[in-house]
Amino acid sequence: MPFVLLFVSKKAVSELKKGKVVVLEERVPKLKQRRRQKVNRRLTAYIVFFFMLILCIIYFQSPLSNVRHIDVKGNQHVSVQQIVQASGLTNRTSFWRVKTDQVKQAIESLPEIKEVTVKKQFPNTIVLYIKERTRVAYIEEKQLFFPILDNGKILTKNKPKVALSDAPILVNWKDGEKIQEIAGQLAHLPSYILNAISEIHHTPTKYDPYHVTVYMNDGFEVSATVPNFAEKMRLYPEIVKQLNPDVKGVIHLEVSNYFKAYKGDDNEKSKGE
Structure with missing residues (x-):
């Protein structure tokens, strides 16, 4: 039998002894x-x-992926039911198939809705943030009040039988064009001035077919004209600060600005811009 010689280096033998070779x-x-x-x-x-x-x-x-909750926030005059119905969303609508752009466009087709933001909250909630158009006035006809929006549109549906306190009442306004103009002026007024107005009567004169008589909630009366109504009414709070609150009268804001007290109220009259 042949012999096979195996040569192992001293280093390998040393590593084997130390346990380094596995x-x-x-x-x-x-x-x-x-x-x-x-x-x-x-x-x-x-x-x-x-x-x-x-x-x-x-x-x-399965129905587990359907919309279960629809939260409507920010609405004041338009009911939740109207908004949800306009959105087209139901409990049979798949949460993942809701197209926010389509829902937004559908709700904004309502005349009183100015802007809508649609948010999807997992797993099955849709939140609708509503921004309504401002009601700038009401027109009374046959004991019904028709709201006028900031874009001049008159609402003929869902008209209240009692005017709300969030906008003044227009009295003796027959011309649709003039109604549009006064609505545009009211839309440029800040809310604190708009809420201070009780009624706006169309009282045309021989020289000014746009003349108006305004009755304020604080008891003062304002004589003005439609074309510059918003600009002039912005001065109202500063003018009233300079008057005696116990002496009521007419604040003229047509061309020059001055105050004339009612007869019997000391006949006071003050002028000033």
Whole structure:
């Protein structure tokens, strides 16, 4: 039998003695164990993914994915029912199929709605943030009050039987063009001045077909004209500060600005811009 000589260096022998060299037979079980663990992890990942896919399919095909809550915020005059009905959303609408642009456009078709923001909140809530158009006045006809919006549009539906205190009442206004003009002027007034006005009477004169007589909530009367109504009425708070609150009268704001007390109220008259 032939002999095979195996030459081992002194360095290798030294490392074997020190335990630095790992014998291949010792590593094989560990490699098999690691490979088995890797396969198990991959199999577990596939199983989890499969079940997640099944759950997603069940969710999207079941009523669980439908809209359950519709929250309407910011509306004052338009009811929640009207807004939801205009949106086209129901509890049969899929949450994931809601197109916010279409919902926004549908609600903004209502005459009193100026702007809408649509937010989707997972898992099944739709929030509608409403910004209504300002009611700048009311027109009384046959004991009914027709609201006028800041764009000049007169609402003929859902008219209240009692005028609200958020806008003045227009009296003796027959010409639609003049109504549009006064509505445009009122739309440029800040709310604190608009709310201070009780009634606006159309009182045309021989020289001014746009003349108006305004009755304020504080008891004063204002004589003005439509073309510069908003500009002049902005001066009203400063003018009233200079007057005696116990002496009522007419504040003239046509060309020059001055105050004339009613007869019997000391006949006071003051002038000033």
